[in-house]
Amino acid sequence: MRPDWSGQTVLVVCTGPTLDIPAVMASELPKIAVNTAYTIVPQADVHYAGDALFWRVHHARMLRVAQPRNYWTVDPGAAERLQLNHWKGVNRNGLGETMVHLNGNSGAQAINLAYLFGARRILVAGMTMAAPSGMRHFHGDHEYPLVQSQCFDEWLHKLSAVARDAQRLGVEIINCDPESRATMFKQGEIE
Numbered sequence: 001m002r003p004d005w006s007g008q009t010v011l012v013v014c015t016g017p018t019l020d021i022p023a024v025m026a027s028e029l030p031k032i033a034v035n036t037a038y039t040i041v042p043q044a045d046v047h048y049a050g051d052a053l054f055w056r057v058h059h060a061r062m063l064r065v066a067q068p069r070n071y072w073t074v075d076p077g078a079a080e081r082l083q084l085n086h087w088k089g090v091n092r093n094g095l096g097e098t099m100v101h102l103n104g105n106s107g108a109q110a111i112n113l114a115y116l117f118g119a120r121r122i123l124v125a126g127m128t129m130a131a132p133s134g135m136r137h138f139h140g141d142h143e144y145p146l147v148q149s150q151c152f153d154e155w156l157h158k159l160s161a162v163a164r165d166a167q168r169l170g171v172e173i174i175n176c177d178p179e180s181r182a183t184m185f186k187q188g189e190i191e
C-alpha cells in the first residue's frame with residue numbers, strides 16, 4: 001500500500017560509508033531504507049531498491065527482518081516475480097513528477113519516490129558519493145554477484161538535475177551527511 005506523506009518530512013537512508021547510524025536509528029521521521037539500509041532500519045516505512053539483482057540476492061534476508069508490504073522497486077520483473085510494490089521508472093535525470101527518474105542510482109530514485117508519495121521536505125542520510133578509506137558503503141563492498149563499481153561523478157551530475165527540479169517544484173532536499181560530495185543540496189542534520 002502506498003504511503004501518503006503529503007507535506008511531511010521524510011528521511012531517505014542511503015548506504016554511504018559515512019552514514020550516521022545512531023542519528024538514523026533515533027529519528028522518528030518516516031523512512032525509506034535504500035538497498036542494504038534495511039539492516040540498519042528494518043522498521044522503515046518503505047524499503048526500496050531499483051536493481052533486480054539486489055532483490056534476487058537480498059529478498060529472502062529482508063523477509064526475515066522487514067515487512068514485505070513495504071517493499072518498492074521500479075523494476076517490473078522483480079516486482080512481478082517477488083510480489084513487490086512497483087512504481088514505473090523512466091531512464092531520465094532529475095525529479096520525476098509522475099514516474100521515478102532513474103538517475104543511475106537507488107538513492108536518487110528513493111528521493112523521487114518520497115516526492116511521489118507526497119513528501120515536500122526530504123532529509124538524506126548516507127549519500128556520501130565518495131569512498132573515504134576505500135569504503136563505498138557502511139558495510140564494505142557488496143557481495144558477489146552484486147556490482148562493485150560506483151559511478152560517483154556521474155551520479156553527482158545527475159543529482160544536480162534532481163536539485164534543480166526540486167527547487168522548481170518547491171521540494172526541500174537536505175543532505176545530512178557532512179562528508180558528502182552531494183553539495184547541490186542544502187546541508188543540515190537529522191536532528
